[in-house]
Amino acid sequence: MEELITLKEFIQQGKIPEALELVEELEEMSKSDKLNKIFSYGIILLLHLIKKVAENRTTKSWQVSIFNSVKQIQRTNRRHKAKGTYLTEDELRETLQDAYESALRNAALEAFEGTYEAEEIDAMVNREEIIEMAMDLILERQSTDGTSED
Template identity: 60%
Template sequence: MEELIQIRQFIQQGKLNEALQIVDELEEMSLSDKINKIDSYGVILLIHLIKQNAEKRSTRSWEISIQNSVREINKINKRKKTEGYYLTNEELLQILEEGYPIAIKRAALEAFEGRYEAEELATMVNRPAILSQAIELFKI
């Protein structure tokens, strides 16, 4: 709220460059927030895709979690007014790749009742296929 007051003051004073700098900062903060949310849902998505890949099965709970994660990521990534997206498939893939190590650790706690360490589970799954499957679910 303070930023909006500052923008108004700068505009009234004719300091457009200063006002635009604050707008740029607000846009960057907004995008950063969206990326953080996408990362969180991306990790959840990967956990369930990893479990499916490792155990060669699925459950209703996993399917619903996958659907919910995809829905939320698509909702967060969708630009409301311009009908575009904030992040490209390449940028989404980068976020998923960065979240993959966390997802494999968390999936190791759940897959096969937690019998395998993250490193062992990682050798049991096809990382590129999982990442590819995740990107395909976004349909951008």
């Protein structure tokens, strides 16, 4: 809020270069906040996809968490007025790759009642396939039979 007051003062004083610099800073802060939210929901999404693949099963709770995480990522990434997205497809993939290690560590605590270490869970799944599953869900890609892939 303080930044908006400062911005207003810069504009009233005719300090346009300072105002523009502050606007750029505010844009960066907003994008950083959105990136952090997408990263956090990405961990949850990847966690449940890892458990689903490693255990070769799913639960209603996992499915709801997957659905909610996907919706929150889509919602956070969507630019409402300008249309489009904050993160490109490549940036989104990079964010999921960054989130993978945290998701894997969480999956080790939850999958198979916590009996395996993260490295052992990692050996049970294909990292790139998990990330691609997440991308397909987020981007709402359709499988060949016309249904959304889970």
